[in-house]
Amino acid sequence: MEEVSRPGHVHGHMRFSFRYGRLLSIEDAMTDLPMAQPGTLTNLLGFTEPQMEKFIRSQRWPEYRAKQILRWLYQRRIRAISDMTDLPMHDRLLLSRSAAVGRSAQVTVLRSQDGTRKLLLTLGDGMTIEAVLIPDDERLTLCVSTQVGCLLDCGFCLTGRMGLQRNLKLHEVIDQILSAHDVLASDEHITNLVFMGMGEPLANLETLKATVTGLTNKPWGLGWSRRRITVSTAGLASRLTEVAALGVNLAVSLNATTEEQRRELMPAASELASLRSLLAACRRYPLTSHQRLTFEYVLLAGVNDQSADARRLVQLLKSIRCKVNLIPFNEFPGSHFHRPSAQEVLRFQSVLRDAGLDTFIRKSRGRDVFGACGQLGDLSGNRPSLALTPIETRC
Numbered sequence: 001m002e003e004v005s006r007p008g009h010v011h012g013h014m015r016f017s018f019r020y021g022r023l024l025s026i027e028d029a030m031t032d033l034p035m036a037q038p039g040t041l042t043n044l045l046g047f048t049e050p051q052m053e054k055f056i057r058s059q060r061w062p063e064y065r066a067k068q069i070l071r072w073l074y075q076r077r078i079r080a081i082s083d084m085t086d087l088p089m090h091d092r093l094l095l096s097r098s099a100a101v102g103r104s105a106q107v108t109v110l111r112s113q114d115g116t117r118k119l120l121l122t123l124g125d126g127m128t129i130e131a132v133l134i135p136d137d138e139r140l141t142l143c144v145s146t147q148v149g150c151l152l153d154c155g156f157c158l159t160g161r162m163g164l165q166r167n168l169k170l171h172e173v174i175d176q177i178l179s180a181h182d183v184l185a186s187d188e189h190i191t192n193l194v195f196m197g198m199g200e201p202l203a204n205l206e207t208l209k210a211t212v213t214g215l216t217n218k219p220w221g222l223g224w225s226r227r228r229i230t231v232s233t234a235g236l237a238s239r240l241t242e243v244a245a246l247g248v249n250l251a252v253s254l255n256a257t258t259e260e261q262r263r264e265l266m267p268a269a270s271e272l273a274s275l276r277s278l279l280a281a282c283r284r285y286p287l288t289s290h291q292r293l294t295f296e297y298v299l300l301a302g303v304n305d306q307s308a309d310a311r312r313l314v315q316l317l318k319s320i321r322c323k324v325n326l327i328p329f330n331e332f333p334g335s336h337f338h339r340p341s342a343q344e345v346l347r348f349q350s351v352l353r354d355a356g357l358d359t360f361i362r363k364s365r366g367r368d369v370f371g372a373c374g375q376l377g378d379l380s381g382n383r384p385s386l387a388l389t390p391i392e393t394r395c
């Protein structure tokens, strides 16, 4: 759980306890909960269900109130504690003195001509993160971020150039999902969610797990099926078993067919796991009967898009139940990689298909709002995306 600062409201622990006597015992009783520092508010959306239950017990409130508050947060998407209208006014006031809902104050929505919507959310510390709503026929996919920037440094990815600023907190990831729901038209609903925005989700595992719980919980959460959720990784092989335990889909960003090529394209990721050990972990990944792995492969002209690359890819993926998504590189300013021609992309796909691999070419969406894969980032420290510059990747 994270805090938001409340300017002008300074309350040391003791002073706070003196003025709001009832809350002292709460804070003291909650030493292992992520409570706010003096001068800050605790974000309720950052509580897991057990944390919320403990919080409620410490307030000596009725037990049912934990789920009641979580429902307000997740299902009714309220932005202010005062909106929890079935809580007694006195309790709402008391709660407001030490806590906030935890939604971001500012959300800017950028619309692409192809219908893609990019949400820019300003965090409590002023940093900006992005979530993207991508329509595709009957599907509407939400792509969410798990870090500000990324700890990895894949050469073809704009986000990687930012470096890792920090991991996102639970309320900041959930806020992206709730904010996306807020901007939907009445006849729209999100069909799929991918953890494929800024950052490496498996580097922020606890937050990822808590987010999946909030997404899938039926009594108070969003009630999603786990089948609709995909976690994408650049290859943190040692953590794949933890993704398997979540019951969600796994996408692995491969992008290379030799150790050397992967070291060159994804230096940090290949240091964490060699191509060989990553694929070994993929082979061990427990798939249910309706599941298969997804391998993402960014096609870079003249680098990894040759027939020999395609043939090696076929060999590497032998005996893994999977599909392959080919992502023609989305160029961005300052990148020395190029997008292969449509013909070269089709040629690469046909080698894979002829070998019996289900292979799809991912459409580039949102090119005019920097919302396409690998373009989630801020090159200048400003917000180039606000200009809706017409150009057009992550893994």
Ligand code: SF4
Residues within 6 Å of the ligand: 150, 151, 152, 153, 154, 157, 158, 159, 160, 161, 197, 198, 199, 200, 233, 234, 374, 394, 395
């Ligand atoms: S491709 Fe993915 S893992 Fe690599 S730098 Fe970009 S966001 Fe991070």
